[in-house]
Amino acid sequence: MTTPTIEQIYRHVSVRRFAPDPVPPELVETIVAAGQRSATSSNLQMYSVVAVTDPARRARLAELCGDQAQITEAPVFLAWCADRSRLDRVCRHRRYTQAVDHVEAFLVATVDVAILMQTATLAAESLGLGGCYIGAIRNHPAEVIELLGLPRLTFPVAGMTLGRPAVEPTRKPRLPTAAVLHWETYDDRDEEALVEYDRVMVETGVYRGRQVPVPGLEGEIEDYGWMEHSARRVSQPSRTELREVLRRQGFELA
Ligand SMILES: Cc1cc2nc3c(=O)[nH]c(=O)nc-3n(C[C@H](O)[C@H](O)[C@H](O)COP(=O)(O)O)c2cc1C
Structure with a gap:
């Protein structure tokens, strides 16, 4: 529809x-x-x-x-x-x-x-x-x-x-809606959907054929995909001074 x-x-x-x-x-x-x-x-x-x-x-x-x-x-x-x-x-x-x-x-x-x-x-x-x-x-x-x-x-x-x-x-595909939409209670069984999305994102070419080691498999490499991209992003702390700036702007966040 x-x-x-x-x-x-x-x-x-x-x-x-x-x-x-x-x-x-x-x-x-x-x-x-x-x-x-x-x-x-x-x-x-x-x-x-x-x-x-x-x-x-x-x-x-x-x-x-x-x-x-x-x-x-x-x-x-x-x-x-x-x-x-x-x-x-x-x-x-x-x-x-x-x-x-x-x-x-x-x-x-x-x-x-x-x-x-x-x-x-x-x-x-x-x-x-x-x-x-x-x-x-x-x-x-x-x-x-x-x-x-x-x-x-x-x-x-x-x-x-x-x-x-x-x-x-290039338009970036999104996660399958089933991985995002939960009915009644949260369902974290999304491994298959994530792996499939990873593959779809590699196919779009937005990561330009970069390759990375396969986690836990010595010497193996695979295409850099959405999961590697995302894991890299979220494993680094960022903008850690925000609380202080917010406080100075009058937002105590207590
Ligand atoms: C809150 C927010 C901040 C973002 N900041 C940046 C940015 O600083 N630089 C940039 O190039 N893209 C930025 N983006 C764009 C995202 O990277 C982009 O929306 C995402 O990769 C999905 O791609 P699409 O919007 O083309 O579908 C930002 C998006 C959001 C929602």
């Missing part, structure tokens, strides 16, 4: 190469406005997005985000931020004090902005634009916060490059 919306969703692919034409501000507004139609926790709308077009600021963002060329190439960079600073202003207006010293206070804002940005992204893609999330915005969050003038009780959850796609990238 399908619908035009589902077909649009299936066309998603991260775009990292862009044509030089600018994205008009009205288009950015349309995209963000569409994102704002998403559900939001208690209608609190705990998000903001900073749209950056200035080449010098994008160049600095590129440096801070792992030197990703797509950030200087894309005409627009969007910084998707969890934002409870607006609610501080609301509380002041109504003479309340906002309670933010707990994990939930940060988590709800993060969920809100994640939903906003994905709806906005879908809207952008439906308009023929493309882009790529930039998790690397959290590589040097304190510097990004300063560069974008982000106030207390905001945090850049993800960045995004946005522009007119210059190439049609």
Whole structure:
């Protein structure tokens, strides 16, 4: 079963190469406005997005985000931020004090902005634009916060490059839905599905025929697949200073 919306969703692919034409501000507004139609926790709308077009600021963002060329190439960079600073202003207006010293206070804002940005992204893609999330915005969050003038009780959850796609990238298959969708209770018997997905991902060529040792089998090699890629990624701690930056932004996570 399908619908035009589902077909649009299936066309998603991260775009990292862009044509030089600018994205008009009205288009950015349309995209963000569409994102704002998403559900939001208690209608609190705990998000903001900073749209950056200035080449010098994008160049600095590129440096801070792992030197990703797509950030200087894309005409627009969007910084998707969890934002409870607006609610501080609301509380002041109504003479309340906002309670933010707990994990939930940060988590709800993060969920809100994640939903906003994905709806906005879908809207952008439906308009023929493309882009790529930039998790690397959290590589040097304190510097990004300063560069974008982000106030207390905001945090850049993800960045995004946005522009007119210059190439049609390979679409990456996803895990079989049976490995993701559990009925009634969680079922961890997914070994077969994972091995099959590993094979499918090797076939796409996104790992370009790299080979790696077979775990536990001396001297044997096999194609580098999704499991090796994923295991490598998650066995390294990353961005371990986030708690301190969050604390400085007013999120105690107690
Ligand atoms: C929160 C988030 C952060 C990401 N950060 C980066 C990034 O910094 N650089 C990058 O090239 N891709 C980044 N990506 C894109 C993912 O690598 C991409 O979505 C994934 O490989 C699946 O590919 P697809 O989007 O083309 O289907 C990010 C994606 C998400 C959801």
